[in-house]
Amino acid sequence: MIVKALKDILGTDRDVSGPGWKSRRLLLASDGMGFSLTDTIIKEGAVLELEYTHHLEACYCIEGKGQIKAFGGEVWQPLEPFTLYALDQHDRHLVQAIDADLRLVCVFNPPLSGREVHRKDGSYAPSEA
Numbered sequence: 001m002i003v004k005a006l007k008d009i010l011g012t013d014r015d016v017s018g019p020g021w022k023s024r025r026l027l028l029a030s031d032g033m034g035f036s037l038t039d040t041i042i043k044e045g046a047v048l049e050l051e052y053t054h055h056l057e058a059c060y061c062i063e064g065k066g067q068i069k070a071f072g073g074e075v076w077q078p079l080e081p082f083t084l085y086a087l088d089q090h091d092r093h094l095v096q097a098i099d100a101d102l103r104l105v106c107v108f109n110p111p112l113s114g115r116e117v118h119r120k121d122g123s124y125a126p127s128e129a
Helices: none
Strands: 015-018 021-027 036-042 047-050 056-063 066-070 075-079 084-087 093-097 102-109
Touching: 036 093
Parallel strands: none
Antiparallel strands: 015 021, 021 036, 036 102, 047 093, 056 084, 056 102, 066 075, 066 093
16 A cells, blocks of 8 residues: 655655646656656646647646647636546647646656656656656
8 A cells, every 4th residue: 555645745856846837746657556646736827838748647626727728729718626637639738827826636647757857849758667
């Protein structure tokens, strides 16, 4: 059984950040679950261009308000608490936090190793696990 508290991850190598975002990686490939789970914060006003070409991702909003825009032009808003979006086609998208930080619980498959960084195109490299 795995039991982890967010407070135990803060300030460790599982607490990573980049321009406009912070990801606290609760479960990683090394935990052996077959998926990873993150507690992610997108800072108010941040607009992130992302495209996970090697991973599927589902995000469940638990705080804040935002919007998702597909590169086909479709916009989903508001993204608000108790709303899920799933990138089931490796969708290239923009996610934006509006009015406050946006907090998401995110699941990745294949699981993240914990060493990923966003590449120039907004994706992660293929799984290292």
